[in-house]
Amino acid sequence: MSFSITEENYIKAIFHLQQAEGNVSTNELAAELHTKAASVTDMLKKLKAKKLLSYEKYKGVRLSNEGKKLALAIVRKHRLWEYFLVDKLQFGWDEVHEVAEELEHISSKKLVEKLDAFLGYPKFDPHGDPIPDSHGKMAVQVQVNLIDLPVNRLAEVSGVGSQSTELLELLKHKHIGIGTRLEIKRKFSFDHSIEIKIRNQNPFTISQQLAQALFVKPV
Amino acid sequence: MSFSITEENYIKAIFHLQQAEGNVSTNELAAELHTKAASVTDMLKKLKAKKLLSYEKYKGVRLSNEGKKLALAIVRKHRLWEYFLVDKLQFGWDEVHEVAEELEHISSKKLVEKLDAFLGYPKFDPHGDPIPDSHGKMAVQVQVNLIDLPVNRLAEVSGVGSQSTELLELLKHKHIGIGTRLEIKRKFSFDHSIEIKIRNQNPFTISQQLAQALFVKPV
DNA sequence: AATTATTTTTAGGTAAATCTAAAAATAATT
DNA sequence: AATTATTTTTAGATTTACCTAAAAATAATT
Known part of the structure; x- marks a missing residue:
């Protein structure tokens, strides 16, 4: 199954927001994605139908295992590309986010694996955030x-x-x-x-x- | 000004088709883009309004200087990414096209210039096609x-x-x-x-x- | 030149993702 | 508990890129 860039951005936003709290509310999502609550409601119905999350009217939303898997794959791509931009292309760590937001939606699985190998399987991105491996596992961040x-x-x-x-x-x-x-x-x-x-x-x-x-x- | 992926694909297709002949016909474009002639007509009107091409009803289409500039920028990105995939990530030259079709739409200008430098300013992509430089100039293919x-x-x-x-x-x-x-x-x-x-x-x-x-x- | 065939355009409609405004459900406050 | 405020959902529109079917223009053939 394949997902649109918009759908992927919703999944990623839910993933990040549910780290902090449990269920994510419609308004939180709307704020995060710079859109309106009505648009979020529409999309949640759609993503529920695709079994990426569990959602009941007025009760907020939570990713399914499928949804988490997808979110981790996107986060993996985002952070690998950030690493590439800083380590190989000499970008500053504070100017890579926007570009990685685009690159994270490139679909080729093979590309991700080869990029990971090329970079030497880095564990953290240039901001210090852990990069999920090909199974979705992240290194624990020690304080x-x-x-x-x-x-x-x-x-x-x-x-x-x-x-x-x-x-x-x-x-x-x-x-x-x-x-x-x-x-x-x-x-x-x-x-x-x-x-x-x-x-x-x-x-x-x-x-x-x-x-x-x-x-x-x-x- | 910024353009959608679809618009970029139209511009690229027109660029390639007008290499051979002068004006490009609606049907040719429809075939190239796997869409229908009616859809092409719609899009041509839109691209004309954006001054990327000159178009008159029933008379085919031709890129403006603006359009050519955009086309060359896209071709540049496509071929640089192909070079990257083959040279750095060890892809086979026959499996890079699809991936490059996605990567060519990443918008960051800075990324393109840094990638070009990282690759050592290659003149030809892995298929032997010339890579336009940052001014849109391509090396002549001698032999x-x-x-x-x-x-x-x-x-x-x-x-x-x-x-x-x-x-x-x-x-x-x-x-x-x-x-x-x-x-x-x-x-x-x-x-x-x-x-x-x-x-x-x-x-x-x-x-x-x-x-x-x-x-x-x-x- | 008249007819036929092809190409291209128009007209009207669909699906995705968005919006505003109003209604419904939930939460907070008196 | 009743009222008010907030959040969320529904209803109905809009935009982009696409579609089919029919009309109009151009090209080919007799």
Whole structure:
């Protein structure tokens, strides 16, 4: 069975949204896909008929095993292409997403497998997200202390080492939160401070104490 | 301005058909695109409004400069991707066309330029067809190895790769000489032998070794 | 030149994916 | 529990690319 680009985008969006919560609502989907709730309802009926998800009126939606399989195949393609663009074509990691959104819909199975081999079966994409293998299995992302993150390796803040108001005050001031994506540009051995860069911001330095209080994933 | 995949396929088809003849007819296009004449008429009106071609009722169609530019950009992408698939991903040259038909519609200009650089600015694709450069210019095909001649492309034998008596003996036996016109009907990947057809003769097969020893000029 | 055959266009309709506006169901609040 | 607010669905239209069948234009043949 084959699916349209639109159908694939719905499946992918549901997949991402249901990571956080269980069932995904019509409005959430409409927001994610920049469309209207009425359009979503129509499409959900269609995808239900194709057995990609379970859906009952007013009760939200959840992917079937078939749907998950399809979602993982699309995510796999998306992340492999991102890896290709950065590693082989010298794109910056912050400019590959749009292109990969198009490339992920190229259908050839053989292409995906050969691309994977050509790239050396990478486990993580340039943003640090795990790449599903040909069976849909993803490597587990281990949490690393920010102080141990290698230079120039993109990571996402995934946790903090304490809940103290002092720490939170500092994080708020620096605009760092869970999900903030950053990379280390330099490490200074004198005081173990590190210079970090957040997308669209100028690099700035943080102390060893702060770095040790932050956990990131991966790489 | 941006164009749908369907529109791009029309432009590409017109480009290829008008190489041979001047104006392209509605029926020719319908056959090429596996659609019906009525659908073609509809689309021609649309493409005319977008200034990609000149079209007058019942008089066939011809690409404008804009249209040619677009066609060359698509052909460029198609052939670069074919080169990538064969050269980097180890596809056979006979299994890349379908995949390239999808990849040629990826829109990112930056991707095309970076891919071209990554591949080392190749001048010909794996079928021996010239790859337009970023300005739309194509290398002139002087002589091509017979093994690289596209299927169903009429060509004239223009040279041999060696002067050995063994080769000449074989050529004499097969009635092949300088100036002989032939075309390839099939290529067999098992032993890379090819089936060729010479005017007024039944097709026959020649070995990879012989094909590689022959140079031809497309007519 | 008149008739026949072919090609091309028009007219009217379908399916996919979208929309707006209104109705129905669910959730939140008084 | 009743009312209000929000979410979701239905109903009816629109756009793109396609279709069939009939009409119009062009080409071929007698």
